[in-house]
Amino acid sequence: MKFPAWFSQIIFWGRWVIAPLYAGLLITGLLLSYKFYVKLVDLIETARTLSGTELILGVLHLIDIVMVANLLVVTMVGGYSLFVQRIDEFNTRNHLPWLQHFEPGALKVKLGMALIGISSIHLLEAFIDVKDKTLVELAGLVTIHLVFVISTVAIASIKSHHKSE
DSSP, X not given: OOOOHHHHHHHHHGGGGGHHHHHHHHHHHHHHHHHHHHHHHHXXXXXXXXXXHXXXXXXXXXXXXXXXXXXXXXXXXXXXXXXXXXXXXXXXXXXXXXXXXXXXXXXXXHHHHHHHHHHHHHHHHHHHXXXXXOHHHHHHHHHHHHHHHHHHHHHHHHHHHHHHO
């Protein structure tokens, strides 16, 4: 059964339904920025009384927020460019080389790498503050991290296999 051309056009234009979702991600980026600066000010105010371990954990929390923000940007810019409308970069100063060769497989690998980075930060926090964690909690964190690593490696290898064909 073949659908009429107007139906295909409606489906094609339907991609604009998700455009507001990317605007919502932009707002969450602003919230992450706010949270980052609140935590940074708190860290600065309490730095004198913090132990070395507490300071490191505070810095790791800031890095975690930055890693989540990076994940947000890759999802927002990459997803919009792939599924809604190609982003024309306004000038060479704003040039993002990864956008020129972007396809869904690359987005998945970038998202996987961001998740691995975030998971690594959480693991490091857990191992630094190990006295507050049970063996089951640590094993769970390691398992989740390994799932991210294995999934990303699998996606990257599938992507490279398809590229070579």
